[in-house]
Amino acid sequence: MKTKFKTGGCLCGAVRYEIKGPLRDSIACHCVQCRKTSGHYVSATAVHKLDFEIIEDTGLKWYQSSSYAKRGFCSACGSSLFxxxxxxxxxxxxxxxxxxxxxIKTSTHIYVGDKGDYYELTDDLPKFDGYEK
Ligand SMILES: [Zn+2]
Structure with a gap:
C-alpha cells in the first residue's frame, strides 16, 4: 500500500518537503521574530522530525534566530518555511x-502580548501572552 504523503514548499520550488506523519494543529504566533520574518504573523504546524524530509533544498538557508532555534527560508524567493x-x-x-x-485547524494564538497594534484577534481561540504551557 502506498502511503499518501503531504507535500509543501516555497513559492518558487527551490525548497520542497514531504511529511509522512500526522500534522499538529496550527498555532498562530505573534512574536516579534515571526512578525519580522513573515511580514505579519505566523501560523505553523509541527511534525515529528522522523516523519519529515526535505526533498529539494537548493534554495534552503537557515538563519539562527535565537540561541536555541533556527529558521529555514528560501534564499531564492524569500518564503519562510521552518x-x-x-x-x-x-x-x-x-x-x-x-x-x-x-x-488541520488553527488551535491557539501565542505571544499575543507581542502582536502588532494594527490588527485585532476577534476569534474565540485560546490566547496566551507567551508560549502555551
Ligand atoms: Zn523559493
Whole structure:
C-alpha cells in the first residue's frame, strides 16, 4: 500500500518537503521574530522530525534566530518555511507552505502580548501572552 504523503514548499520550488506523519494543529504566533520574518504573523504546524524530509533544498538557508532555534527560508524567493528548535523532536512548518488542503485547524494564538497594534484577534481561540504551557 502506498502511503499518501503531504507535500509543501516555497513559492518558487527551490525548497520542497514531504511529511509522512500526522500534522499538529496550527498555532498562530505573534512574536516579534515571526512578525519580522513573515511580514505579519505566523501560523505553523509541527511534525515529528522522523516523519519529515526535505526533498529539494537548493534554495534552503537557515538563519539562527535565537540561541536555541533556527529558521529555514528560501534564499531564492524569500518564503519562510521552518522553525527548528534545538533538541526538539518536532519541526515547525509554516502552515501556509503546505500544498493544497491541510486538514488541520488553527488551535491557539501565542505571544499575543507581542502582536502588532494594527490588527485585532476577534476569534474565540485560546490566547496566551507567551508560549502555551
Ligand atoms: Zn523559493
Amino acid at each position: 522553525w527548528d528548535m534545538d533538541d526538539r523532536d518536532l519541526m515547525g512548518v509554516m502552515s501556509g507552505t503546505l500544498d493544497g488542503k491541510t486538514g
